[in-house]
Amino acid sequence: MRVSVIGGGRITDEQAETAEGVGRELGARGHVVVCGGRGGTMAAVCRGAKAEGGTTIGILPGERRSEANDFVDVPIATGLGHARNALVPMNGDAVIALAGGHGTLSEIGFAGIYGRPVVGLGAPDLRNLDLEVTVAETPAEAVDAVEAALE
Template sequence: MRVSVVGGGTITDAEYEQARDVGRLLAQRGHTVVCGGRTGVMEAVCRGAREEGGETIGVLPGEDSRAANEYVTTPIATGLGNARNVLVVLNGDAAIAIDGSTGTLSEIAHALDLGRPVAGLGTHDVAGVEAAESAAEAVEYVEASV
């Protein structure tokens, strides 16, 4: 399954490690990570997935695929800016949101509109988002919901 992981581009060390754990678990369970391909949560989840030999897809806002973080295995340049947020969640079967601001909130909304299950780790309190306490809980929720 493909799991979209969305979240802040600027995060704390603890949030980085939590996102990295999500990436590791997703890869260990054979899932592909889809994300925005840049910094923060996106880098951390890709790093964790790559450490376990997993595949990562980065849907980038700009026109240069080289702008992806070093852990993205398949960069997709869109030239769409933040409008690419819908493509991030459209290309996942489920979503996990970690931290984040308005961009993450828009991705959560798009995921819910598309009928994707969404687990949240320290993110927006929105109806339809299943609050999780750990990376394992978030991954287990999306696996059970698809």
């Protein structure tokens, strides 16, 4: 399946380690990673997926495919800026939300609009909002949850 992984562009070393772990889990299980294709969370998750032989898709905000991080296999230039946030969850079967900000929150919203299961790992606690979000504690638990949601 395709799993959209969303999160911030500016992240801590610990957040990068988590994102890379999610990418490794997804790659090892044969899932395709869909992300925003640039730095931070996106680069870390792609690096992890590639380390396990996985495939990565980057949906970029700009007009140049060359803006993608070095671990993106399929860069998709949109020229849409932040409006491309709608396309990231739309192109996954499920979404794993990592730590991020306004852009990540918008992608969680679009995931709900498109009916994609959302698993939060290190993301803000969204359980008190009227959103269906499963909370995970580890990369493996996050990938288990998206797999279970699509069975």
